Amino acid sequence: MLLLVGLGNPNPNNTNNRHNVGFSTIDSINTKYKLSKQKPKFKGLLTTGQIEDNKVFAIKPLTFMNNSGVCIKELMDYFKIDAKSIFVFHDDMDIEIGKIKVKFGGSDAGHNGIASIDSNIGKNYTRIRVGIGRPKKNTAGSDYVLDDFSNEEMQTISIVNENIIKSISLLVKKDLDLFSSKVNQK
Numbered sequence: 001m002l003l004l005v006g007l008g009n010p011n012p013n014n015t016n017n018r019h020n021v022g023f024s025t026i027d028s029i030n031t032k033y034k035l036s037k038q039k040p041k042f043k044g045l046l047t048t049g050q051i052e053d054n055k056v057f058a059i060k061p062l063t064f065m066n067n068s069g070v071c072i073k074e075l076m077d078y079f080k081i082d083a084k085s086i087f088v089f090h091d092d093m094d095i096e097i098g099k100i101k102v103k104f105g106g107s108d109a110g111h112n113g114i115a116s117i118d119s120n121i122g123k124n125y126t127r128i129r130v131g132i133g134r135p136k137k138n139t140a141g142s143d144y145v146l147d148d149f150s151n152e153e154m155q156t157i158s159i160v161n162e163n164i165i166k167s168i169s170l171l172v173k174k175d176l177d178l179f180s181s182k183v184n185q186k
Helices: 018-032 065-079 112-121 141-146 151-166 168-172 176-184
Strands: 002-006 039-041 044-051 054-061 086-092 100-104 126-131
Touching: 002 018, 002 065, 018 044, 018 054, 018 086, 018 126, 018 141, 018 151, 044 065, 044 168, 054 065, 065 086, 065 112, 086 112, 100 176, 126 151, 151 168, 151 176, 168 176
Parallel strands: 002 054, 002 086, 086 126
Antiparallel strands: 039 044, 044 054, 100 126
16 A cells, blocks of 8 residues: 655645655646545545555645644554555745655755654655756745745646646655655656
8 A cells, every 4th residue: 555645735725836746746646647636634635546566645735734744643553554655746945946855764954744743643755856946936835835836837736737747656665765866757
């Protein structure tokens, strides 16, 4: 069993925010793999289905970013999912838009959603850091992540999501370097 998690904030006004790029990725995966209809369970919007030969749960926490770990912990405990089988998609300002970096474990690097997950389940899960770039003006990071993507940036994120979907079999096999390389190819 695998658990795919997309981080974001559930307020409808946040739909196109940079901070919600994880939600966008999960929506793309749900559509491509025809996962079940989203149901509110475990303090999130849950879908289930198959990717390759793996039973998959995909969730978008409704607890807001800073409490994302609560939702994941409940789901993990209920279905007895090992933390090593959890993949979290989230925004990262230290990566240029259109690129991703994947890593297993590590620090939260100041990301409150990741800090919440770490405090609830530990650090033994895979993070897919989706680049949103840095603000070009004197905008605070906290304001920048809550701003909407421009139309051009949304097109770039759509391409990233398509590349994630095309290479997801590598992710579920935990071939993280090859997955990252394939997604970052243009």
